[in-house]
Amino acid sequence: MTTPASRRTVLTAALAAAAGGSALSAAGPAAATGIPVPAARPRPLVDNRFWNSYTDWRSGEGAGTRAFAGSRPGLVIGTPAGRTEYADPHTGRTTSWEYARWISPVHRPRVAATEVIASWNARTPAGTWLQTELSGTYSDGSTTPWFVMGRWAAGDGDILRTSVDDQSDGRSSIWTDTFSVDDPASGLRLVAYRLRLTLYRRPGTALTPTVWRVGAMASDVPDRFTVPASTPRVARELAVPRYSQNTHVGQYPEYDNGGEAWCSPTSSQMIVEYWGRRPTPEELAWVNPDFADPQVCHAARHTYDHQYQGCGNWPFNAAYAASYREMNAVVTRLESLGQLESLVAVGIPAITSQSFLKEELTGAGYGTSGHLMTVIGFTPGGDVIANDPASPSNEAVRRVYKRAEWENIWLRTKRYNASGKVASGTGGVCYLFWPERPTAAQRKALAALGVD
Known part of the structure; x- marks a missing residue:
């Protein structure tokens, strides 16, 4: 359940003065004329943009890629643009690959961003893999280099999936899976970006990755130690399978040893199965038959980031979920508990990331610097019902947490x-x-967040 603090950065922004100025300017005319002035709409904190339609794929710049239409449009290798060598830092092997590239149109988010997190949905059969990169423009007009946001393969027989450390232009850095402005208090923001996909395959074959979705969440959330409690709106509980990460303590040290390190894949597996998907017996044949819930071991292996040395890479978990039949998955931020209630109301659970001291969350029984759990509902009184994998058994996974504390x-x-x-x-x-x-109803709720 612990995420190393050095791999996650704080979202910072100096918005108090600007917010105060807006409030004064809105109040002024009302005081002078007596005419009511509508309250200023809150400045958006999050922008989502995902490319997933045939029009989207056709709108980008392709070099060797081919867009295809149909019920689920996507992008594949057409005629490779070239050949390259990849030296896998985790295996020591250097291998030749054919590749093709696609670059998205420039996106100007409604939020001048301090952080950006990319995610993608793809099928990568054996003999293929992909790389996602981001390049952007700052608020002063200067540009970033191309930053690697992830090297992904659903399996681990060709390359070992990995994030890339030590990427920085002196103004922003990549922290595992997150682009982050180094000094948000300076006012510097990312105001536009493009994503670049590179699809790889074994030379001389007809193999190809298939990408159905790629995009990013850009955000500028202000510094805040506390968040005001909201008013409950939804009372519903979803029937999501319950799995404990702690029943796997000591299992598979090569995938971070089970237990507290597996909160993310355990949560991901719960929701994959909520939607009726799961690994086949053949896919689970590698797991020790003495281990319970082998699908959790499977999820850990197939989300493991060999650079991060853990299973908590956010986009890798989304990509894992989307590797199942006709599944979509994204990493995003929600601006309020009300948005999460709207999703639960239409039957969509969510996996949330939080950190807290033991005394800050009544009933948890632990503290953590980073933990994933699955929100499955809300009580009539508005408290949060969560499948918390940091539980001693599957039977103990369902928890009810006080709304204001959890929020x-x-x-x-x-x-x-x-x-x-x-x-x-x-x-x-x-x-x-x-x-x-x-x-x-689900499509409408997702569209309201910009992730449909």
């Missing part, structure tokens, strides 16, 4: 750790998984 630990961006020092909070990060053919 605060999830949405804040600053907190005090056990040593009394200021540490980061995730500011509403979550994974959303849903089927290719959602209900009309």
